[in-house]
Amino acid sequence: MKIGENIKEVREKERKLNKDFVAKALGITTKAYSNIESNKSDITLTRLFEIADILECSPEYLLNYQDKQTFSNHFNNYEGNRGVNIMYQGCTSDHVKNLENALKDSKRKHQDLEASIRTKNN
Structure with missing residues (x-):
């Protein structure tokens, strides 16, 4: 899984936030944010930290995210x-x-x- 997919999983499954909310919090368009989640845009460390802050987790959590559905x-x-x-x-x-x-x-x-x-x- 790539970082954009991890961000999307955390946003949808754990935080129950929509793309518009995160994009607005970042000060970018929803399309620009969608490009991050679909891995079309490279993500900077600064942006990673901003997204992690919005999603209330650490950047490491986003980088190493694994779906928690297996036990x-x-x-x-x-x-x-x-x-x-x-x-x-x-x-x-x-x-x-x-x-x-x-x-x-x-x-x-x-x-x-x-x-x-x-x-x-x-």
């Missing part, structure tokens, strides 16, 4: 049944591991900050 759950029955039921959520184990590590790092930084504040206050 993945793995069920293992350890009672002797060897069957595995798999449904796709679009979240790999590596992605989960990265999120867990980011959460741990965030907690450590928070604890360090609290300790620093306590030290300064004493």
Whole structure:
């Protein structure tokens, strides 16, 4: 998927906005905005940031957008049944591991900050 298609998906599916609204917020014509979504016009970083702001997301989200309609759950029955039921959520184990590590790092930084504040206050 190209960036214009990602922008369109987020605008329609997640934000429920029409093209006219986004075009007006950007100060361009609806046709010019349509050219961005259809990948007929190249998009600048400045424009990407403006669109992300209007759609209330990060530019990275627009660049890496994946439709959230797929789900993945793995069920293992350890009672002797060897069957595995798999449904796709679009979240790999590596992605989960990265999120867990980011959460741990965030907690450590928070604890360090609290300790620093306590030290300064004493």
